Amino acid sequence: MAADALSRVFAALADPTRRDMVARLTLADATVNELAAPYDISLQAVSKHVRVLADAGLVTRSRSAQRRPVHLEAEVFDLMTAWLERYRRAAEERYRRLDDVLASLPDDDPTPSAGGNRP
Amino acid sequence: MAADALSRVFAALADPTRRDMVARLTLADATVNELAAPYDISLQAVSKHVRVLADAGLVTRSRSAQRRPVHLEAEVFDLMTAWLERYRRAAEERYRRLDDVLASLPDDDPTPSAGGNRP
């Protein structure tokens, strides 16, 4: 099971509907009803999606009257950014090291598909 | 279904075993056998994990003799970073803007949801 925090966050964002919700929540807090409006699924399904986001720490709930507005939490993004940045940098460094190796070789590299061109 | 690229990437990284594989692949390419070594699961299961990573575009395969080394691709990290950074920044900006709003708002009713839009 995806017990750890990072797994829950990644899993939560693996669903396009939930990513769309997150995108809209960056603009303003919203109720479950408001969140549900654009989608062709039941309110209960939306409620479940919100719960997944909340369990991942991506959003928090409050209560004002009958409404329970959903609020996006920015902090969890930092967690992901930290993980991503760490390995992205490592991967790129390794890639750069490969350039060194290739540069020291006599032949050239006529395959643009594999590498892309990283200046 | 999670057909789009971003969903596949997030889903692939939602598994701690696969994240660990990615972490180790930042150090060096590895074969399926090498990748499988630390884990207490079958080789076939590891092979499946590698396939998920490959389908997400996180790794590529090649063939040298019987070996099919797995190579980490850095480009997909850029895709995630772009998504993340976009919404992280938006969320933080909104947080900052909240101060402004609270300072300037007297009173307001911006959500007439009960009255009009219930299809």
Next chain:
DNA sequence: GTCGTACTCAACCGGTTGGTTGAGCACGGA
């Protein structure tokens, strides 16, 4: 050829997920 190594494909299994419907709770307003 035959063998060993390094995988992959296929079928299966239990648990999780995304969706449904129906019932029920919490709260404010008439």
Next chain:
DNA sequence: TCCGTGCTCAACCAACCGGTTGAGTACGAC
């Protein structure tokens, strides 16, 4: 006090996921 609105809980279902085992393929070595 009852009603309507907003939301959640519970049960169910089909599909998917991570794992297994067993068989099969690709390739180099002998």
